[in-house]
Amino acid sequence: MVKAGRQYAREGEVFAFQPRDLRVGRCEEVEVVLENTDEVRHDLMIPGLSPLFALNVLGPGTVSGSFVTPDQDITLFLHCHIPAHDKVGMMGKLIVGKGSPLKTVTPTLMLQKDTNPTTASAS
């Protein structure tokens, strides 16, 4: 269960997740229940997973989803994908097994990857 909302923000932040760090085992099926206590939309996106994991919920409300964790000790960045929310506090980590040094997967990089057009060869 992950909560998202204004009430979890620390000083200097606007929105946040609670808890911010999720610890899971390797090769585990994990169900994430995201509870949004705000009247705005919040997402929980883990771009480093393959396939990418994302939940979004227009608050107040709750959604859930599940994914299988990687077969390696790794730490992945998670964030709210709504523009600017991650910069005001909505960031966290998924720590698989013993974890690893955090790989920086910036939202911008992911966006470029997402919008990369798949051009069919017309030859």
Ligand SMILES: [Cu+2]
């Ligand atoms: Cu948000």
